[in-house]
Amino acid sequence: MAATAELDSLTRRRFRIGARALPYLLSLPALLVCIGILIPFFTAVYYSLQRYRLSQPWAREMNWGETYWQLLTDPSFWNTLQVSLSYTILTVGLQLLLGLGIALLLQKRTRLNNFVSIMLLLPLMTAPALAALMWKLMTNPNFGILSYFVSLLGFEDFRWASSPDTALLTVVLVDTWVYTPFIMILLLAGLRSLPRQPFEAAALDGVPRSFVFLRITLPMLTPYILTAALFRVLESIQQFDIVYAMTQGGPGDTLMVFQVEAYLNFFQSTNVGRSAALLLILWAITFAISNLFIKNWLRLRERTHGEA
Amino acid sequence: MEHTSILERVLRGIAITAVVLFFIFPIFWILLMSFQTNETILRNPPSMAFVPTLSNYVALLTGRLETAAGTLDISFMQNLKNSVILSVSSVAVALLLGVPAAYAFARHKFRGSEDIAFTLLSFRFAPPLLVVLPLALYFQDVGLADTYIGLIWVYQLICLPLILWIVRGYFEDIPADVEYAYRIAGHSWFATFRKIALPLAGPGIAAAGLLAFIFAWNNFVFALVLGSADKQPVTVGALAFVTASGIQFGQIAAAIVLSIAPTLALAIYAQRYLVEGLSLGAVKG
Numbered sequence A: 001m002a003a004t005a006e007l008d009s010l011t012r013r014r015f016r017i018g019a020r021a022l023p024y025l026l027s028l029p030a031l032l033v034c035i036g037i038l039i040p041f042f043t044a045v046y047y048s049l050q051r052y053r054l055s056q057p058w059a060r061e062m063n064w065g066e067t068y069w070q071l072l073t074d075p076s077f078w079n080t081l082q083v084s085l086s087y088t089i090l091t092v093g094l095q096l097l098l099g100l101g102i103a104l105l106l107q108k109r110t111r112l113n114n115f116v117s118i119m120l121l122l123p124l125m126t127a128p129a130l131a132a133l134m135w136k137l138m139t140n141p142n143f144g145i146l147s148y149f150v151s152l153l154g155f156e157d158f159r160w161a162s163s164p165d166t167a168l169l170t171v172v173l174v175d176t177w178v179y180t181p182f183i184m185i186l187l188l189a190g191l192r193s194l195p196r197q198p199f200e201a202a203a204l205d206g207v208p209r210s211f212v213f214l215r216i217t218l219p220m221l222t223p224y225i226l227t228a229a230l231f232r233v234l235e236s237i238q239q240f241d242i243v244y245a246m247t248q249g250g251p252g253d254t255l256m257v258f259q260v261e262a263y264l265n266f267f268q269s270t271n272v273g274r275s276a277a278l279l280l281i282l283w284a285i286t287f288a289i290s291n292l293f294i295k296n297w298l299r300l301r302e303r304t305h306g307e308a
Numbered sequence B: 001m002e003h004t005s006i007l008e009r010v011l012r013g014i015a016i017t018a019v020v021l022f023f024i025f026p027i028f029w030i031l032l033m034s035f036q037t038n039e040t041i042l043r044n045p046p047s048m049a050f051v052p053t054l055s056n057y058v059a060l061l062t063g064r065l066e067t068a069a070g071t072l073d074i075s076f077m078q079n080l081k082n083s084v085i086l087s088v089s090s091v092a093v094a095l096l097l098g099v100p101a102a103y104a105f106a107r108h109k110f111r112g113s114e115d116i117a118f119t120l121l122s123f124r125f126a127p128p129l130l131v132v133l134p135l136a137l138y139f140q141d142v143g144l145a146d147t148y149i150g151l152i153w154v155y156q157l158i159c160l161p162l163i164l165w166i167v168r169g170y171f172e173d174i175p176a177d178v179e180y181a182y183r184i185a186g187h188s189w190f191a192t193f194r195k196i197a198l199p200l201a202g203p204g205i206a207a208a209g210l211l212a213f214i215f216a217w218n219n220f221v222f223a224l225v226l227g228s229a230d231k232q233p234v235t236v237g238a239l240a241f242v243t244a245s246g247i248q249f250g251q252i253a254a255a256i257v258l259s260i261a262p263t264l265a266l267a268i269y270a271q272r273y274l275v276e277g278l279s280l281g282a283v284k285g
Helices: A002-048 A066-072 A075-105 A111-119 A128-138 A145-152 A167-193 A197-204 A209-236 A241-247 A258-267 A272-307 B006-034 B055-062 B076-107 B113-123 B128-142 B148-173 B176-184 B189-200 B202-218 B221-226 B234-245 B249-269 B271-284
Strands: B064-067 B070-073
Touching (some): A002 B128, A002 B148, A075 A167, A111 B006, A128 A241, A128 B234, A128 B249, A167 A209, A167 B006, A197 A209, A209 A272, B055 B076, B076 B249, B128 B221, B202 B271
């Protein structure tokens, strides 16, 4: 009798241990793949603390942060930071405004609106590098349709991405073409999931629409706007594909955003240490932003879960 | 809501037309260009009246390019093939690894599970070059440079977090009671997972898989750094092709069309899933 009870509890414990190990076993392979990705990360930290040029392997040695110091005292680094920040602020600002506007425009569930929102998926599903190539063809000075339109407006010899004055704006335009639909989709989903009662009450009371928008719609939409904005800020400050495919950081250094600068440092000047240090500074910036993002995202997640 | 004035409806119509023009015109124009010869492309002023030709596509499909300097061999079809191999295998691997892990995160609150989950999410936000540039040096040493396997592993950086997060959200939406009931009826854990959880989360898994495929197909930087000519997908290949083909603009346009057609077709075919996946991936998890 006692023996069976003991056996029983033993198997139960074994079963329990098995059940406890299960989630670890299930997630282990995915975790291993990700841990594999941590190795190059720490390698980058190691490289950034070295004087390391591929062209001068004999001069490779630890210099304990001197690379960072050199970066911070180099005007080209501050140019990179400034270009990256301008790019981010311009793209995210423009895309938020446009995305919100389009989402409001398409808010009603009509057949036309749904059709248009599906069409707007297409730029988002275009590879950014290929989108850059498309716009390069359209802004070609010899036959580009956009160059032609601009010449009709009286701007002869408008040089788009190849002129330092307009390069940033041209690339921002391409980024806006690709990513505005992303913000639009998130905000449209948000708008359509808002509770109806406050709006019905406001309509009943004859509250002016500008007041409804500023005092009801916008505050209720704020978590969605923040999520979309943070998502885009994180990607925008790391922009590589569009800038590289369109101008490779030029003309001059007008479009030397972080990752393009790091790429060119690695492959053109073969300065591995400097490239790694640049990327780690970028990583620190994105890490700070993504913490902000995750906090906001958690709040939103609790809210959507609470309502469901 | 119902008393919209005529003026407002006209303004709305204009705004919607402008939006559609801005976002669809570039795709439409490149499509037109791809059916033109250099002569009609270079006309000034540009015109939409032309006799369409398939010669650009023929040149890409046969891989023989006639230029002023002579005949040139191009490997665009190889690029397309690479894109298919890399995207399909990356998504398959990510689903195989990610779906069970997502289930574990959704159903079991184990020690450190939230921390691990957030660490995984944060990979999605790290600068890709930070990981890829050191790998470029490692891959040389261990012989993974310029192999599909090496690239597919790196592609997990995009596919895996995406699948983990979207599928996890879907698993969390399935009431756990359904699974308990099935288990109490004497079925094993695995049978429950296979017969109950997987089918119920099916749409979510499809959405995540589709999105992962599109992101993998559109990726540029991984193959630019890690793949040489014969492993390059279309995103990198098309860019190299611009310099190789010189002034054959029609063929560049045709190459772009062939490169973006698969993802655009998927987007139209599965738009409901994609929108759901995108908003879930961003807003909910």
